[in-house]
Amino acid sequence: MISDLFSITVFLGILSSGIRLATPYLFASVGEAFSQRSGILNLGVEGQMLMGAFTAFYVALNTDSLWLGVLAGMAVGALMGLAMGFVTIHLHAQQGISGIGFYLFGLGMSNLLFQLLVGTVETVRGFPRIALPLISQIPVFGNIFFNQNILVYLAFLLVPISWYVLNKTTLGLKIRAVGENPQAADSLGVSVNRIRYFTTILGGTLSGLSGASLSIALLNVFQQGMTAGQGFIAVALVYFGAWRPWGVLAGALLFSLVNGLQLWIQVLGIPIPSEFATMMPYVLTIVVLTASLSKVRAPAALTKPFERE
Amino acid sequence: MTDSKTLPSGRTPITAMEMRQITKRFPGVLANDSVDFDVNGSEVHALLGENGAGKSTLMKVLYGLYQQDSGDIYINGQLVKINSPTAAIKLGIGMVHQHFMLVQTLTVAENVALGLPSSRGPLTDLDAVSKRINELADTYGLRIDPDAYIWQLSVGQQQRVEIIKALYRGAALLVLDEPTAVLTPQEVDELFVIMRQMVKDGYALIFISHKLHEVVEISHRVTVLRNGKKIGTRPTSEVTKQILANWMVGHEIEFITSTEKIDPGAVRLAVKNVTCDSDRGTVGLDDVSLEVHSGEIMGIAGVSGNGQRELAEVMAGLRKPTAGRIYLEGDDVTGCEPDELTNRMLSYIPEERMRDGMIGSFTIAENMILREHKKMPYSKYGFLNLKNISAHTDQLIEQFNVKTPSQKTMAKSLSGGNIQKVVLARELSRSPHAIIAAQPTRGLDIGATEYVREQLIKQRNGGTAVLLISEDLDEIFALSDRIAVIYEGKIMAILDREEATREKVGLLMAGVKQEEEYA
Ligand SMILES: Nc1ncnc2c1ncn2[C@@H]1O[C@H](COP(=O)(O)OP(=O)(O)OP(=O)(O)O)[C@@H](O)[C@H]1O
Ligand SMILES: [Mg+2]
Numbered sequence: 001m002i003s004d005l006f007s008i009t010v011f012l013g014i015l016s017s018g019i020r021l022a023t024p025y026l027f028a029s030v031g032e033a034f035s036q037r038s039g040i041l042n043l044g045v046e047g048q049m050l051m052g053a054f055t056a057f058y059v060a061l062n063t064d065s066l067w068l069g070v071l072a073g074m075a076v077g078a079l080m081g082l083a084m085g086f087v088t089i090h091l092h093a094q095q096g097i098s099g100i101g102f103y104l105f106g107l108g109m110s111n112l113l114f115q116l117l118v119g120t121v122e123t124v125r126g127f128p129r130i131a132l133p134l135i136s137q138i139p140v141f142g143n144i145f146f147n148q149n150i151l152v153y154l155a156f157l158l159v160p161i162s163w164y165v166l167n168k169t170t171l172g173l174k175i176r177a178v179g180e181n182p183q184a185a186d187s188l189g190v191s192v193n194r195i196r197y198f199t200t201i202l203g204g205t206l207s208g209l210s211g212a213s214l215s216i217a218l219l220n221v222f223q224q225g226m227t228a229g230q231g232f233i234a235v236a237l238v239y240f241g242a243w244r245p246w247g248v249l250a251g252a253l254l255f256s257l258v259n260g261l262q263l264w265i266q267v268l269g270i271p272i273p274s275e276f277a278t279m280m281p282y283v284l285t286i287v288v289l290t291a292s293l294s295k296v297r298a299p300a301a302l303t304k305p306f307e308r309e
Numbered sequence: 310m311t312d313s314k315t316l317p318s319g320r321t322p323i324t325a326m327e328m329r330q331i332t333k334r335f336p337g338v339l340a341n342d343s344v345d346f347d348v349n350g351s352e353v354h355a356l357l358g359e360n361g362a363g364k365s366t367l368m369k370v371l372y373g374l375y376q377q378d379s380g381d382i383y384i385n386g387q388l389v390k391i392n393s394p395t396a397a398i399k400l401g402i403g404m405v406h407q408h409f410m411l412v413q414t415l416t417v418a419e420n421v422a423l424g425l426p427s428s429r430g431p432l433t434d435l436d437a438v439s440k441r442i443n444e445l446a447d448t449y450g451l452r453i454d455p456d457a458y459i460w461q462l463s464v465g466q467q468q469r470v471e472i473i474k475a476l477y478r479g480a481a482l483l484v485l486d487e488p489t490a491v492l493t494p495q496e497v498d499e500l501f502v503i504m505r506q507m508v509k510d511g512y513a514l515i516f517i518s519h520k521l522h523e524v525v526e527i528s529h530r531v532t533v534l535r536n537g538k539k540i541g542t543r544p545t546s547e548v549t550k551q552i553l554a555n556w557m558v559g560h561e562i563e564f565i566t567s568t569e570k571i572d573p574g575a576v577r578l579a580v581k582n583v584t585c586d587s588d589r590g591t592v593g594l595d596d597v598s599l600e601v602h603s604g605e606i607m608g609i610a611g612v613s614g615n616g617q618r619e620l621a622e623v624m625a626g627l628r629k630p631t632a633g634r635i636y637l638e639g640d641d642v643t644g645c646e647p648d649e650l651t652n653r654m655l656s657y658i659p660e661e662r663m664r665d666g667m668i669g670s671f672t673i674a675e676n677m678i679l680r681e682h683k684k685m686p687y688s689k690y691g692f693l694n695l696k697n698i699s700a701h702t703d704q705l706i707e708q709f710n711v712k713t714p715s716q717k718t719m720a721k722s723l724s725g726g727n728i729q730k731v732v733l734a735r736e737l738s739r740s741p742h743a744i745i746a747a748q749p750t751r752g753l754d755i756g757a758t759e760y761v762r763e764q765l766i767k768q769r770n771g772g773t774a775v776l777l778i779s780e781d782l783d784e785i786f787a788l789s790d791r792i793a794v795i796y797e798g799k800i801m802a803i804l805d806r807e808e809a810t811r812e813k814v815g816l817l818m819a820g821v822k823q824e825e826e827y828a
Contacts, residue, residue: 168432168433169431169432169433170422170426170427170432170433171431172433173415173419173422173423173433174423174424176412176415177419177420177423180412180413180414180415181410181411181412181413183410184410184411184412184420184423185412186374186394187374187394187404187406188394188398188410188425189393189394189395190424191395300413300414308374308375
């Protein structure tokens, strides 16, 4: 019944799954934030996630090592980031179109590889939960926040780290400059292309990690097309978060909480059509984006190729 | 001259830089045609030429932004290859660009630190950078707040940041591409003090300017380019302004100034008690009232950053006043969109024409009809009439002497001065009822400057109300019927030209008000 939704257990359940579900968004969005801050719009996140998810799953399944799986997923993401960089930075291809190309490639390729190499539904053990000493003992909340698997912790840790890198390091300064005024950065001897390759590869790596977190840390299974649009939402979250890691965190939490809510609505058998419940996060994407977009300004050189002459 | 072996920064000086037979070609343009150019340590070498003569191109080759098609560069007698700004910076070459190379969303300190190694390894050391900036600012009198964002600064202040950026990198040879175009006379004097100090310290300086008196005052040698070719080099002591002018243009030119007074008509353009914020959130305009009559040029004199930009933007509908009303031909137009004001035949020549006045990736023809494209004869039922647009563009290119391979050239590939001409041609050719002209001749060569001034006077004589905002006092005095002096967002006084002297205006610009004199 609807009133079940307001019980404390359900509330805590939503919170707990919300935090877990934020993980793939965080990895992918933070990566995308880096590439967009440097002027590259990567719409291929979804494809990179799928390839990362499959590779991580496949490697983990066959080597019995989750960490090898994570590394393999990141490596494949990095390769796709490199390819995206080559096409957009080197060949000056239109960024939006190339991104869609990489999405379709990742979708098809991960399906194909799955059918060729796995074929049936298999599961991996997945990363175990780690209860952090002491703080996980805090009544009620300790268990929600501090009893998660390692990748969840990593994802949340990534937010302050990336804020620090963007705002407090010379690398971050270069990234921000290159995304705003590449000519100015170039005239001071900053290699625009090198910075952009770095951020596209970093973005790909994190997307790969995001996919891996789905297939070997959260769901522990690979299904065709299992990312179900999360890669695109990750791109939207970057706009929502105004290109800032903390903003991205806020967006990721909002969406994963709505997702958690949606799951619980289905679990409790509340009489809302499940299609409608599943739609909620996506409808929210559109609503929130239209509301937030008018106020923030994108990096001035976003999607613009750089050429010296 | 100095005989010390190192510069104050500790670097070995560049005692001789030589460019030999430099040729640089762009599609349809031979920008540099076998040009020889050299500069020595402890010397200012001025580079002169009309808009589009190839000055910036030659300097960008030296700074590694462009690659020459042929020709060699020697530094202290050694052949060097400069294929990137990094290489140029390493060799001790710095450049202050004609169009600012600043990242608007970063602070002054961040812009200065960009691309430099930090004393803290991978972490930025902005506090140390700010301290160094303040030291430089003290030594050379270039006051700037290191924590300010670039978008909050006036053009003059942004120019200061550019100079600091180059000084900060300890260059031994500094290219200054029209650094004075955006400075007030006082600021130019301050810059010259810095330049003289640098010359004494052993720096090599290359100075580009369209203002001949500046060239005569500061340089040791002067080289003139015309249509990409070098005309000659001479010691400055052997030339005069008139000689240089003839040399540049290839024929006599006259310096027109005086305007016979005509009776002004009704008020065309007015602001009453207007107050607005600046970008920094401080007071931009403070209770400003002004009236410009038909057939009158009202000059706004003031030191850069005292509210000129806000005044122009408020009147052009680009900035909303927090109090007060704005009138155009008697109608209250407060809160009107720029579009509406355009339809009411207000022309606006913005200060930052690259940013606000044109679309770089559009052709010249498209830029020429940006304002009028919805009207006959340029379009009908939503279809552009390309023939009329083309004819109109050709006519303007000819009248304003825009140097371009064709009218289909993208506006951003024109030389700095020619970009200005495109905006001016568009705004002046539509027979406006009122004009707001912010720094209309900035960056123009002498020929074009005279042409634009003539046009403004012609508009005035035809009954247009002209609000002329300029930091060039010569220009204000040459054109204005009345002069309003602005200081910290307030109008200090409005003087008739007859009663305005340089001393009076100068004092008012510095904020000194002598009530008894003007009461
Ligand atoms: N990137 C470019 N692409 C194509 N043409 C260019 C480019 N840069 C300059 N040009 C052309 O080369 C010629 C010389 O331009 P340059 O900018 O060197 O002139 P300038 O002497 O600096 O003039 P100004 O006084 O107006 O700044 C011009 O005709 C210009 O249109
Ligand atoms: Mg130039």
